[in-house]
Amino acid sequence: LVANFNGRCHMNLLNVMLFSICNQLVKNPKTMSMVQDLMKKGAVEELKKCFSSRMEFGTAGLRAAMGPGISCMNDLTIIQTTQGFCQYLEKSFGNLKERGVVIGYDARAHPPSGGSSKRFASLASAVFVSRGVPVHLFSDITPTPFVPFTVSHLGLCAGIMVTASHNPKQDNGYKVYWENGAQIVSPHDKGISKAIEENLEPWPESWNTEEALKSSLLKDPYQDINTQYFKAIQKHCHHREINKSSEVKIVHTSVHGVGHAFVQSAFKAFDLHPPYAVEEQKDPDPEFPTVKYPNPEEGEGVLTLSFALAEKEGATVVLANDPDADRLAMAEKQESGQWRVFTGNELGALLGWWVFHCWKQQNSDAGAVKNLYMLSSTVSSKILRAIALKEGFHFEETLTGFKWMGNRARDLLDQGKTVLFAFEEAIGYMCSPSVLDKDGVSAAAIAGEMISYLATTNTSLSQKLAGIFEEYGYHISKNSYFICHDQDVIRSLFERLRNYSGKKDSYPVECGRFSISAVRDLTTGYDSNQPDNKAILPTSSSSQMITFTFSNGGVATMRTSGTEPKIKYYTELCTAPGNSDVTSLKKELDELVDAIVENFFEPQKNKLQPKPE
Known part of the structure; x- marks a missing residue:
């Protein structure tokens, strides 16, 4: 390997590469073949991408391309991640060996590297079994919601789902759930990440999937969970x-x-x-x-x-x-x-209306509504807030991502509250507290029933949505994104917004013809709406997120994605109930979005890719 590099690679990088290669490639000939091909081509930059920096474990777990090296999803990085996670669980739960974990996987596979969701799930199982931890490993592919459901249903310590959801075909991921049935939040991510760094060398039995699959510690929950x-x-x-x-x-x-x-x-x-x-x-x-x-x-x-x-x-x-x-x-x-x-957002309005409609039919006690909650993320439509104000139930918004809604739902349920519905604009819906995460399977059946019910009144979904807006106020959204792989460009774009007049913490006061009335920056913790200018919602310096409120009632949020190379923007304008001038509302929103793109994105536009048509 050293000879093939001909001295073109920095020695420290080569040491990292050699450590990773020795530990994984002899176990996986396909991954070794990929590296050998890159070496023969002298593809130094590609090799650097694979081996120079480790994937960062966060609240979203891991998500990256399958392939060789510590920046990719492969046999070795799965073992290292699971060893760290296992050790963290051992420290967190004295009864881990009694309760155990669940592991599920989707159908992703990457023949060039020999990686697949099933293979990764088997390796993760071997790690836990080697430590005497019971593993409920699904014997076949499952939807992601089955994993958090199993954690709650069986009272397990944690769950792992091997999936990259809707990412491109070469990607895979490692999604983690805590004992409460919700995705992990801080500080678990930092604790797990530290434990991974402390357990990089594979344990002797971590590779032994054949023995693990024969172990009495391994159980298959597929039939039971499919029924329950x-x-x-x-x-x-x-x-x-x-x-x-x-x-x-x-x-x-x-x-x-x-x-x-x-x-x-x-x-x-x-x-x-x-x-x-x-x-x-x-x-x-x-x-x-x-x-x-x-x-x-x-x-x-x-x-x-x-x-x-x-x-x-x-x-x-x-x-x-x-x-x-x-x-x-x-x-x-x-x-x-x-x-x-x-x-x-529109489907969120329809499903939110429907589950509340069904709840009202089932509950004659007028006071029960005060115990009822709905949730949505801060970048989603505020239609649930409008419904809640009129109907008398509680609405809360959380940070972006179902990890926040799931954990908040768990807190409310533990207080004896009823959490009826939660959603995020990225087509994620929690229609049942049986799964404290987004669930497209239950949402499909509940949507099917809503469609059948509306048909009995000769009402289309579009007509019903218009009726909801007539009753609670029109909520018009316009969301999109730019693709950017360069972190320096992303940082520069957001720092410009934080120092808009050339001074530190001088956010813009206008955007084109639109006046800005408030700014909330959940990267730095600044919120001009609060008396002390400190944000109430949790902040994270590792991600970018700024929300602008405009004098015309419009709200716009710009943020980076935790799982994709995107800068996303979300905008919404609302009317009061009974105001049906949708044409003017849409025109105003279109002009606001154009102004945001022109004033906030334009300086970096030549370094950004627009959303594909």
Whole structure:
């Protein structure tokens, strides 16, 4: 290896490479072959990307490309991560060896490197078994929501889901849940990261997946959880007779992921007629051959085959899961013949209205509403707040990500409160406290029941959404993103906003013709709306997030993604209930977004890639 590099690589980097190579490549010939090919090509920069810096473990766990090196998802980095996680759990729980953990995986695979979700799950299991920890390892692919459900249902210490959700096909991830059934939050991420650094050398038995799979410590929860999960979500089925008689036709696509069988089972649990499955996309396929991006949030491009099947079968609604089935998208055919893809905020409004409507039908005690809560993330629509103000229940907003909503929901449930619904604009919905995370399987069945119910009143989803806005105020959102792989560019863009007039902490007071009335910076902890200028919501110096409130009532947030190389922006304008001048509202919002792009992004525009069409 040294000879092949011909002295072109810094010695420290070479030492890191050699350590990693010696520990992993002899165990995985495919990964070794990838490195040998790069060495032969003299691809120093590519090798540096693979070996010069370790993936950072955060509250989102890990997510990166599969391949060789400490910056990628591979056998070695999975073992190192699991060893650190296992040691952290040993320190956190005295009864870890009695309670155990659960491990699930999706269908991702990367033949060039020999990596796959199933392989990584087996290695993680071997690490825990080697330490005498019981492991509930699913024997087959599952949707992500099954893992947090299993943690809660079996009272386990933790859960791991090996998935990269909707990321490109070469990526994989390692998502972690705590004993409360929610994703980890700080300080667990820092504690686990430190433990990983302290346990980089593989333990002798960590590679021995064959012995681990024979161990009495290994259990398969697949059949039990498959039964118990659907029993749990059946509690949220309120119109069984309508479901049985409904003639509504629905198309469902799992976008080459794991969702097909589970959504079919969810519809059956609700006595709904099974949705038509998009044949080309219903079976798991890690190549995602029919889509450019396996992300239904991207809209029509991912749903083309669904629309074609709907036209053929006479279906009026399309439901789509992302590949690990924790998110849900929905589209409806309009009278014009065109298809309307609902935004995450619009579907959040519909589902929020529906679960509250069903709750009211089941609860005659007027005082019970004071014990009721709904949640959404700070970058999501405030439609739930508007509904809560009129209907009398509680609304709370959290930081971005279901880790925050899940943990807050757990706190409220422990206080005896009822958490009815939570959502984030990125098509994530928690319709049942049985899963304290977004769940595209239960959301699909609950959406199916809502669709069937509305059909009995000859009301389309679009009409119902307009009715919700008429009653509670129109909430119009416009969200998008720029792609940026350069962290220096991202830092420069946000620092410019923090020092807008050339002075430190001098945020902009206007954006084009729009006056800014308040600024909240959850990277630094600044909030001009608070008496002491200190933000109430938690802050994180490792991520960028600034929210601007405008004098016209508009709100805009710019933030970086924790799992993708994106700078995202979210905007919303609202009207008072009864004000239906949507045309003027949309025009005002369009102009506000144009001003934000021109004034806040323009200085770096040549270094940013716009969202793909």
